Amino acid sequence: MTPDDAARHDGATPPPRDDVAVPARDDVAVPARDDVAVPARDDIAVPARDDVATRLREVHQRIAAAETAAGRSVGSVRLLLATKTVGAPAIRAALLAAPSVAHRPVLIGENRVQELVAKGPDLADLHPDVHLIGPLQSNKVNAALRWVSCVQTVDSLALATRLAARATADVRPLDVLVQVNVSGETTKSGVAPDDAVALALAVGALEGLRLRGLMTVGARSPDDAVVRAGYAVLRRLRDEVRGSGAPGTEAVTELSMGMSGDLEAAVAEGATVVRLGTAVFGSRPPVAADAQPPST
Numbered sequence: 001m002t003p004d005d006a007a008r009h010d011g012a013t014p015p016p017r018d019d020v021a022v023p024a025r026d027d028v029a030v031p032a033r034d035d036v037a038v039p040a041r042d043d044i045a046v047p048a049r050d051d052v053a054t055r056l057r058e059v060h061q062r063i064a065a066a067e068t069a070a071g072r073s074v075g076s077v078r079l080l081l082a083t084k085t086v087g088a089p090a091i092r093a094a095l096l097a098a099p100s101v102a103h104r105p106v107l108i109g110e111n112r113v114q115e116l117v118a119k120g121p122d123l124a125d126l127h128p129d130v131h132l133i134g135p136l137q138s139n140k141v142n143a144a145l146r147w148v149s150c151v152q153t154v155d156s157l158a159l160a161t162r163l164a165a166r167a168t169a170d171v172r173p174l175d176v177l178v179q180v181n182v183s184g185e186t187t188k189s190g191v192a193p194d195d196a197v198a199l200a201l202a203v204g205a206l207e208g209l210r211l212r213g214l215m216t217v218g219a220r221s222p223d224d225a226v227v228r229a230g231y232a233v234l235r236r237l238r239d240e241v242r243g244s245g246a247p248g249t250e251a252v253t254e255l256s257m258g259m260s261g262d263l264e265a266a267v268a269e270g271a272t273v274v275r276l277g278t279a280v281f282g283s284r285p286p287v288a289a290d291a292q293p294p295s296t
């Protein structure tokens, strides 16, 4: 076993590093904004803890209203915090506030392996469940698997095969979602809807991976009906994969879809995980990792 294997061994809970004094949860002081050394960018918003708690509470109410409107039980949709460009102190504040205000399971989603590696050690004591929600280059697979329990962005058999080869060495399988480009927008990653079922079945058949469902970044459209139709496509594809009864599709339940601007449409179409950044952490500077071009 390499140190990497040891780290992946329990998935989302990498062991604390020996050289780090891990503070007990209650002792953690969330520093005030002015005291925080914010990594990399001056313009990263570091909301104070109360702001994060307030926003999480609002987000819960929004999701709960959507769940109720769809006849789904409140708390059934998981909340993934999309934390690109957000510093570890703000993420920590959100994770600490979540149990009392989010009223649903909370995950972390990072887009870039570089950010996973940079923030991972700072959050390890909180044992967050971290998913990768951005594109993964094959030379970064090992670094990514050190920190994540699920890769939501599998869009080729080549990537899946690489992940499987790496994960097979591990005791438990790596959870994956197949990313589908439901809108056909060229700026977006993901397999075409027509090819999604075949890819999902091939991924499900790989030893070392556990296919959990599908993920998409919705259409960038002011028209709710267009956005919602895209989410309906993802749901039908998931049902087709699951209904195939093919080996490796038994654990297919997840639909990762919906962001700050359109979570209602996603929940209405069956989202099991919504991925929210702006609604929790405030607006962020446009970055390359963003799946969508900045609006002007």
Ligand SMILES: *Cc1c(COP(=O)(O)O)cnc(C)c1O
Pocket (backbone or CB within 6 Å): 082, 084, 111, 133, 134, 217, 258, 259, 260, 261, 275, 276, 277, 278, 279, 289, 290, 291
């Ligand atoms: C940034 C991002 C989100 C969250 O977007 P918001 O509009 O800020 O909620 C969700 N999914 C992916 C893949 C992202 O990159």
